[in-house]
Amino acid sequence: MTTTTMAEVARLAGVSTTTVSHVLNKTRKVAPETEQLVWRAVADTGYRHNLAARALATQSTDTIGLAMSVVTNPYFGELVRDVDRLLRRAGFTMILADTNDDPSVEADVIDHLLARRVSGLIVSPLEGDGELTDSLRRLLDDDFPLLFLDRRSTLQADQVFSECVGSIYHLTAHLAAQGHRRIGYVQGSQAAMSGRDRLTGYRKAVSDLGLDHDPQLIIAGESNERITEQRVAEHLTASDDPATALVVSNNQMTLGTLRALQRLRLKVPRDIAMVCYDDFEWADLFDPRITATAQDAATLASTAVDLLLSRIKNPDRPPLAVSVPTTFRHRDSCGCGRRKYKGAAR
Known part of the structure; x- marks a missing residue:
């Protein structure tokens, strides 16, 4: 697989590699227009593959990213609260990113979460969007700790969802x-x-x-x-x-x-x-x-957190799909x- 470099991202965005670094690492304020160009170039070049590799190599933040549409469904609010409580109990901090049930937004917030060097990701995946599916597949190929919550996926990953x-x-x-x-x-x-x-x-x-x-x-x-x-x-x-x-x-x-x-x-x-x-x-x-x-939000949350933390500790185990009764x-x-x-x- 060809590895994309930060220089290629910078060249496509029309900025310096230093600016790309500042955007990805949040080390200096960058104009919103410039930041948008950088993130677009990250998406176009598939640089998230490298972000995942970097996050794996520097897992010291003890943070977990949660990408889910919270605003559009009140049920998700209860689920998010339970996940946050259980992660804090396990010594992790949760970073929540609202996807607005939009595949392009979901792909973008995943990039942002990876740039923050999260130790793992919990995602409510939207199927049918090729770019998003490819992004998630690359993360799984990189053995990045990734779990799908609430929505089932055809990808071979840990996933927890309600019986439908x-x-x-x-x-x-x-x-x-x-x-x-x-x-x-x-x-x-x-x-x-x-x-x-x-x-x-x-x-x-x-x-x-x-x-x-x-x-x-x-x-x-x-x-x-x-x-x-x-x-x-x-x-x-x-x-x-x-x-x-x-x-x-x-x-x-x-x-x-x-x-x-x-x-x-x-x-x-x-x-x-x-x-x-x-x-x-x-x-x-x-x-x-x-x-x-x-739906049983408490069981969904506890099963998801247990599976993700298990994945972080044991990245080689086979993926598990758990259907939670209603x-x-x-x-x-x-x-x-x-x-x-x-x-x-x-």
């Missing part, structure tokens, strides 16, 4: 047990494998249970609250045969769905039933209370009431 396929299947089957045949699915972003796994669970339930198989029942919410509000409202007003129940595949889109139903003055579950993947702390304060699948929290929005429900929680 069976959980969405269970939510869909629960609505089917109440007599619903036209069950809509509010689909999240397909850039993450977790989004694709959840869609697989819905489609499997539709097929196995003989539910209405209609492409119009899949509503592309794109993991965005405002887009979800618009598209759920469009489905319920424009379709000749709209869904009678909805499975919403993350809590951010649950809020968008509730906004759409409120705008249309539809009552849950009287007019339409609803369940969601991703419980959240206000779900039992709504009227009706939201039936949801809860919990079905039965409330009222599904329309059956607690007393009528006979199923077992996951």
